[in-house]
Amino acid sequence: MLQLEFHGNIIHPTLLWDQEMAVLIDTGFTGQIEDLRVAMKKVGVSFDKLKVIILTHQDIDHIGSLPEILQECGSNIKVYAHELDKPYIQGDLPLLKGGQIENPPKGKVNETLIDNQELSYCGGIRVIHTPGHTPGHISLYLKQSKTLIAGDSMYSVDGVIRGIHLPTVLDLKEARLSLKKYLDLDIETVVCYHGGLTTDNINNQIQKVSLY
Numbered sequence: 001m002l003q004l005e006f007h008g009n010i011i012h013p014t015l016l017w018d019q020e021m022a023v024l025i026d027t028g029f030t031g032q033i034e035d036l037r038v039a040m041k042k043v044g045v046s047f048d049k050l051k052v053i054i055l056t057h058q059d060i061d062h063i064g065s066l067p068e069i070l071q072e073c074g075s076n077i078k079v080y081a082h083e084l085d086k087p088y089i090q091g092d093l094p095l096l097k098g099g100q101i102e103n104p105p106k107g108k109v110n111e112t113l114i115d116n117q118e119l120s121y122c123g124g125i126r127v128i129h130t131p132g133h134t135p136g137h138i139s140l141y142l143k144q145s146k147t148l149i150a151g152d153s154m155y156s157v158d159g160v161i162r163g164i165h166l167p168t169v170l171d172l173k174e175a176r177l178s179l180k181k182y183l184d185l186d187i188e189t190v191v192c193y194h195g196g197l198t199t200d201n202i203n204n205q206i207q208k209v210s211l212y
Contacts, residue, residue: 085136132175
């Protein structure tokens with residue numbers, strides 16, 4: 001779990017790596033490529049090891065540095081996202097929550113992901129389609145470490161899951177149904193993009209917030 005600061009906001013892209021490669025889940029705001037490089041270096045991963053980017057969804061704080069990364073690393077990077085958010089990420093459609101932004105970040109998505117798809121990277125990554133926050137929002141379950149990368153499907157404060165962030169959700173009914181999907185998983189750790197790490201009684205916490 002990386003920690004990046006942007007105008008007082010803390011966000012948490014996630015980095016996975018093994019001997020061959022590194023996978024970055026979400027890219028932060030526009031202009032944070034150097035912050036990402038420094039954060040990766042701190043954990044001993046050089047930027048040129050980055051081969052895969054998985055985007056949980058289209059929001060600007062998740063796709064912001066994608067163009068800069070692609071400009072620097074070019075064809076070495078494979079970008080994944082859900083098909084429902086792909087046109088927004090590529091700039092074919094205006095961002096659902098970024099209408100006021102003149103030149104929103106955009107970048108090519110090489111492959112689209114579907115619910116329950118398994119990616120073989122870094123011990124196995126399971127894709128969970130969790131719409132609500134955006135139509136193509138995905139979460140990722142890391143099988144080896146029993147970690148859920150929740151994106152913006154829920155947020156946490158001081159290690160406590162607070163559930164759906166109502167001001168930014170597009171479809172509350174879908175968002176609630178998405179949280180219920182997590183109850184079938186054996187989760188030991190959750191990383192919320194806003195709020196960071198939660199490790200305590202995960203199932204009970206998710207059960208509680210999915211009832212709201």
